[in-house]
Amino acid sequence: GAVVSQHPSWVICKSGTSVKIECRSLDFQATTMFWYRQFPKQSLMLMATSNEGSKATYEQGVEKDKFLINHASLTLSTLTVTSAHPEDSSFYICSASTTNTEAFFGQGTRLTVV
């Protein structure tokens, strides 16, 4: 099956710093990428939907200036958590798909802000 690579798999950063998470579709071109956040024992919560070449669409309650999403190519999307705080600590997951096809998920990134 298609592979979506997410990097890093875990990161620890100091409060106030920024962290970038990469999501790459390795063997297909992804017209759409989704970014999710998952808290312990909860389901995935969609943060934003990113279509290649256009601005990301953020879900209600997600600060677009804090969670910067860039989808510059059909194989790469990045999520940057700016000025991270301990409450941003979570499991972040991306998924990638082409129109009308299955969404493939990355391995996830465990972010811990200290």
Added chain:
Amino acid sequence: KNQVEQSPQSLIILEGKNCTLQCNYTVSPFSNLRWYKQDTGRGPVSLTIMTFSENTKSNGRYTATLDADTKQSSLHITASQLSDSASYICVVIFMMNTGFQKLVFGTGTRLLVSP
């Protein structure tokens, strides 16, 4: 409102036994329904994808059913193994008028297979 509800919330079964997980949805317009398995600390992995016209689909010991009329789906796991312990997530997809798809996630069922 587009929603996906799963039951039970959690389940413990003995190794070798069968189990069935339920998914009810109110998503419209419906495109397809997917079941994913998510191990702790990992991203979800697809088990099955079902379109409107499909009633059942199997993937090894996993069999999914879909009743589009009642908007219900189930995932049946046969002869469970310890490695089946995970969260199982039902995801319903609908197409927006922009032509792009949107995924609606269920809350998941946490399955623990006990030796």
